[in-house]
Amino acid sequence: MLKQLLSGALALCAAAAQAANPLFPQLYTADPAVLVDGGRVYLYAGRDEAPVGGKDYVMHEWRVFSSCDMAHWQDHGVPLKAKTFAWAKGRAWASDVAKRNGKYWFYSTVEHATVPGFAIGVAVSDSPTGPFVDALGKALVTNDMTKQTDIAWDDIDPAIFVDDDGQAWLYWGNTVMKYVKLKPTMTELDGPIQVVAAERFTEASYLHKHAGTYYLSYSRDFPEETVYMTGPSATGPWTPRGVLMNRNEGVNTVHHAVFDFNGRSYIVYHNGKLPGGGEFRRSVAVEELRYKPDGTIEAPIAQTTAGPAANPSPACRP
Template sequence: MNKIVTGIFVTALLYSSITLAKNPLDFGLLIDGKPIRTADPSAHVWSDGRLYVYTSHDEECQHDFHMKDWHVFSTDDMVNWQAHGAVLSVAELSWADDYAWAPDAAYKNGKYYFVFPAGTGIKDRVTPSNSTKWMGIGIAESDSPTGPFKDVIDAPLWREPYANDPALFIDDDGKAYLYFHGQNFDYYVVEMADDMRSIQGDFIKMDMGGYEPKMEGPWVFKRDDLYYFTMPEGNRVLTYYTATSPKGPWQYRGVIMEQEHQSNNHHSIVQYQGQWLLFYHRWLETPESSCQKRQRHTAVEYLYFNPDGSIVPVTRTEQGVADFPNRTR
C-alpha cells in the first residue's frame, strides 16, 4: 500500500468540491464517511497564485492527540477547495511513530519544504513520572507544494531540546529562521543552513521585552518593515509581539483572538489577493461524530491592521470569509 495513505480509509476520495463557503471550512474530503477533522492550519501562497493550507489530522474521536499524518488543501477563491491528500505520514519516518502535530511549510532553493513535529513514547497524564514521550522536529522536501514530501535526512533536526510546533520563516534576504515550542526552551530561534537540511549555529534566546508566558505554536510573518511573532498565549489566547528584526528584540502588543471553550488554538496569518487572513481551529460540538465530545475544525477570518501596524482584535464568525470572491473582483 502507498505509504502516503497508510491507515487512511477514504470513502469519498479526493476531489474539488463546489460548496458554499462557511466557517469552519469544508475541505470536501470524507474519511470513513465523515468530513476530515483538521487543526493547526499553516497557510501559504506560492508562485502559482493559489493558497495552500497544511494541517494536522485528527482521527475521528482520537484519544489524546495520537495523530498519524498531515494533509494539504488548496484554493484560488477561498470557496472551492481541492483536497490533495496526506503529504506525509509517521509510517514513513524511521525516528518517530506518533504525534503528527502542527506543521509548517516554506519555499526556497527551488523546492518546497515541510517542517513537522513527530515523536515516540507515551504521555502518562495520571502519573507523569511514567511518561516516555519525546518529540522532535523533522524536515522533508518536495518539488511540488502538494508533495509527496520525503524525509531526506532521515532524522530530526535535533534531539535536545524536546520540541514541537515549528514555524519556518524565510526572510527577504533568503535566510530561513525556525521558531518552535520547546520543553523549558520557549522563545528561541535557530537559523537553518542554506540547504535547509540542518540548523546553523546555536539556538538564540530572543529578547521578549520581559514578558514570556507559557506558549505553543508560534507563527512569524512580515508586513512592510515590521516582523510579527504571534502565538497561542497559555496555549489558548492568540497574542503577538512586533520587532524590526526576525530575531527581536520583541515588543508585546496584545491579543489577536480570545480563547473559546478553554481549548487550545493554533493559527497562521497570510495575505492573499489583497486580504489578510487569520486561519485557526475551533473546538465544536459535532453532531455527526461517533463520540460525544468537541472536535477540532479549521476556520478562517479576515484580519485588519491599524495605521500604526497593530492588529485589530478578531472575533470568530459563522460567515468567515464567505464573501471573499466579491471582495477581490
C-alpha cells in the same frame, strides 16, 4: 408541497454556501499551516482521528487543501504521514511549510522512536501537494538538544520563516520559545539555539512579515489565547501588542498561522465547532485580518461561521 420542499432545499444550500467555517466539514483537522504559491493558497493540517469520547490526540497524517479564492477548497489528500520519517514513532502534530530554491520544505512535529520525547523533522517535495520525503534521514531537532525544560514535548510546533534576503529562521517550543538560524540547505542549524522571553508562552509561535514589520505571535496560557509582538527584524527586539484571538470554547488550543493572499491578509486557526467536535476532534477555520495605519492589528479577531468574502486570484494556476 413540492414547491415548499424545493424552496426549503434551496434555502439550505444557500445557508451551507454562506457557512464557510469550519473549512473542511468532511474531516476533523487541526494545527493549520499555509503556503501561498503561484497565486494559490495551500493549507496543510493534521487530521484528528480520535473516536467519540477519546482522551488523546490521535493523529497519523497531514492533509493538504488549496484554493484560488479563499471560498472553494480542493482536497489534495495526504502529502505525508508521521511514518514518512522512519526514525519516528508517530504523532503527526503541528507543521509548517516554506518554499526555497524551487523546493517545498515541510517542518513537522513527531514523536521520536529512540530519543525520548518529541522531535522536529524536515521533509521535501518538488510540489506543494507532495509527496514529501524525509530530507535529512534523521531529526533536525531532538529533545536532548534543548535543556531549558525537562518535559518531553518542549520541541513542538515548528514555524519556518524565509526572509526577503533568503535567510531562513525556525521558531518552535512549548513552555519556552526557541529559534535558530538555518543554513541554505534548509536541513542544518546555522548557530546555537536561542530563547525568546515571551510572556506566559505556551506554544504555537509564528513569525510573519508585513509592510516591513515583523510579527511574532503565539499561544499564551492554557486554555490558550493568541497574542502577538512586533519588531524590526526576524529576531526582535519584540514589543508586546496584546491579544490577537481569544480563547476557544470547549477546546484548549487555538493554533494559528497568518498570511497575505491577493491583496488581503488572513489568519487560520482551529476550534471545535464541527458536529461532534471538541478537544481531540478539532476543525480549521479562517478569518480576514486587518492592519491599522500604525502597523498594529485590528484585534481581537472574532471567530465567525461565514468566514471571509471570496477573493478570486487572477494569478491562480490551474
